[in-house]
Amino acid sequence: MSPIIPAILFTLVPLATAHAAPDQRPAVVVPEQPLITPSPTLQDAITKTVHRRNILDDVKGEVNGILSDLGSAIPSYVASGVPNFFQDFPVGQDAQKSLGIDDDQVDALPTSVLNIPGYGNWTDQGWNLRFHGNVYKQPQTSQEKLNDLANIFLIDTDIKDLAPGQQAQARNLTASIFVLQQDNENVTFNLKPAPTAGASGEQGGGGAVTPNGGNQQVRFPYPTTSQGDFDAFVQIESDGLADGNSTSDIQRLNVYTEGSNIGNATAYLVPPTGFSIISDIDDILRITKIYQPKEGLLNSFARPFVAWKNMPEIYANWSRSIPDFHFHYLTTTPEQITRNYMDFIYKTYPGGSFDTRPLNFSDVSATLSIRKFLLDKVFETYPKRKFILMADTSNSDVMKAYPQMTKDFPGQVQCIFLRNTSATDDGDKFPYDTSGFQDLDKNTYMFFKVPDDLKGLDIQNGHCLNTTIPQNLTFSWQGLPFGLSKDSAAAPRYAMATSWMRMVFAVGLAAAFL
Numbered sequence: 001m002s003p004i005i006p007a008i009l010f011t012l013v014p015l016a017t018a019h020a021a022p023d024q025r026p027a028v029v030v031p032e033q034p035l036i037t038p039s040p041t042l043q044d045a046i047t048k049t050v051h052r053r054n055i056l057d058d059v060k061g062e063v064n065g066i067l068s069d070l071g072s073a074i075p076s077y078v079a080s081g082v083p084n085f086f087q088d089f090p091v092g093q094d095a096q097k098s099l100g101i102d103d104d105q106v107d108a109l110p111t112s113v114l115n116i117p118g119y120g121n122w123t124d125q126g127w128n129l130r131f132h133g134n135v136y137k138q139p140q141t142s143q144e145k146l147n148d149l150a151n152i153f154l155i156d157t158d159i160k161d162l163a164p165g166q167q168a169q170a171r172n173l174t175a176s177i178f179v180l181q182q183d184n185e186n187v188t189f190n191l192k193p194a195p196t197a198g199a200s201g202e203q204g205g206g207g208a209v210t211p212n213g214g215n216q217q218v219r220f221p222y223p224t225t226s227q228g229d230f231d232a233f234v235q236i237e238s239d240g241l242a243d244g245n246s247t248s249d250i251q252r253l254n255v256y257t258e259g260s261n262i263g264n265a266t267a268y269l270v271p272p273t274g275f276s277i278i279s280d281i282d283d284i285l286r287i288t289k290i291y292q293p294k295e296g297l298l299n300s301f302a303r304p305f306v307a308w309k310n311m312p313e314i315y316a317n318w319s320r321s322i323p324d325f326h327f328h329y330l331t332t333t334p335e336q337i338t339r340n341y342m343d344f345i346y347k348t349y350p351g352g353s354f355d356t357r358p359l360n361f362s363d364v365s366a367t368l369s370i371r372k373f374l375l376d377k378v379f380e381t382y383p384k385r386k387f388i389l390m391a392d393t394s395n396s397d398v399m400k401a402y403p404q405m406t407k408d409f410p411g412q413v414q415c416i417f418l419r420n421t422s423a424t425d426d427g428d429k430f431p432y433d434t435s436g437f438q439d440l441d442k443n444t445y446m447f448f449k450v451p452d453d454l455k456g457l458d459i460q461n462g463h464c465l466n467t468t469i470p471q472n473l474t475f476s477w478q479g480l481p482f483g484l485s486k487d488s489a490a491a492p493r494y495a496m497a498t499s500w501m502r503m504v505f506a507v508g509l510a511a512a513f514l
Contacts, residue, residue: 166303268353391417
């Protein structure tokens with residue numbers, strides 16, 4: 001039995017004993033990457049640095065409070081917005097053992113880099129650009145082995161029963177999970193002006209402009225962590241870039257990883273003022289169905305990514321109509337499997353920067369804190385920008401974090417938009433807590449059902465509510481099944497621990513026998 005399975009089953013135990021909740025990277029076919037071109041060789045490396053991130057120390061104090069507030073009855077894959085089976089991915093020796101390869105075989109493998117699209121900010125010293133990603137080695141794994149490993153993540157489905165294209169995607173995604181992270185590695189990047197990124201229908205793909213300069217080489221100042229991660233802001237040379245205090249343009253740079261033909265990304269230099277959107281992806285920009293584990297896994301592992309209704313039209317319109325609008329895509333999906341996410345976004349939505357869940361946020365408690373941590377980082381990086389927050393009600397961490405941002409960063413949250421998934425998809429039977437919105441200005445947020453509800457809003461002037469869309473908020477638990485009253489002390493516990501216990505345990509047992 002796979003070493004992942006006990007961890008999966010272990011996370012189901014709190015559901016069985018729940019008390020009342022408080023009120024409240026690939027071997028078969030490499031997925032196409034945005035702007036993959038041969039890496040140029042440039043000179044004059046730069047080593048100036050600022051603001052190295054220490055994630056684990058920063059969030060230790062938040063985890064227990066978040067878990068307590070959410071309640072032990074909430075399944076982790078709903079609370080985090082990530083299916084439960086996206087927890088506890090194997091790393092290091094566990095991954096190597098699962099693949100059955102020895103150290104000599106690992107040493108012979110080439111090194112690869114996951115380079116996540118970053119964002120840069122302007123300070124008195126100039127532009128500082130965030131580089132973040134992971135260094136790893138990709139074993140050459142047989143198709144038979146990948147099929148066996150892929151079946152770990154599929155519920156009531158065997159990979160051999162999928163269509164050929166879906167089998168290939170499942171193997172690719174599985175291969176990206178079973179990679180070998182490389183610690184103590186040094187990474188060097190080459191920067192060039194980016195002519196295009198994204199798919200807004202505009203010239204250049206939307207979300208930014210091509211600068212007149214920026215060609216340079218940057219040597220990342222720190223070796224990779226024990227899990228292969230790198231993440232820090234590094235000061236870069238202007239070299240023809242417009243100063244952030246003299247332009248409102250968002251400048252777009254291609255970032256090529258030296259020595260790796262798949263470690264390329266696009267970065268965005270964002271001025272101190274203006275508007276930014278921080279957008280979730282699952283069940284708001286694409287159809288995932290997180291709240292239905294079997295469908296959620298098939299939609300993530302095997303099926304092509306599909307946009308949710310006409311959301312690309314909404315984002316393309318905002319890119320054209322809101323001057324210098326910065327798009328930032330934040331998903332708590334583990335970084336190993338986010339290449340498909342980035343590829344989908346760049347082919348479907350305006351170009352923008354990304355945040356994902358790093359490897360050192362691997363357990364349930366850390367997953368519950370990562371979204372708020374990443375939100376804080378973006379807000380702190382741009383204290384004078386206004387933010388639009390986009391997500392859906394199936395994420396309990398969103399329902400807590402988004403209204404909290406208005407209190408932690410007064411004046412910076414322009415609008416909050418939440419798709420009411422339980423009102424638009426009868427497969428979502430999880431309740432959601434709207435109590436955090438009780439003290440907010442009712443014109444600054446909207447719970448909507450379809451993308452067209454977002455049309456015609458004057459976001460720049462803070463008019464975020466379509467008055468034709470009923471809100472019907474009780475500022476308590478909503479979407480409770482079986483007609484339970486929001487005032488019932490047992491409602492949250494019964495709604496989650498009783499309605500879903502059988503389903504979740506059935507899922508766990510099915511996985512155990514794969």
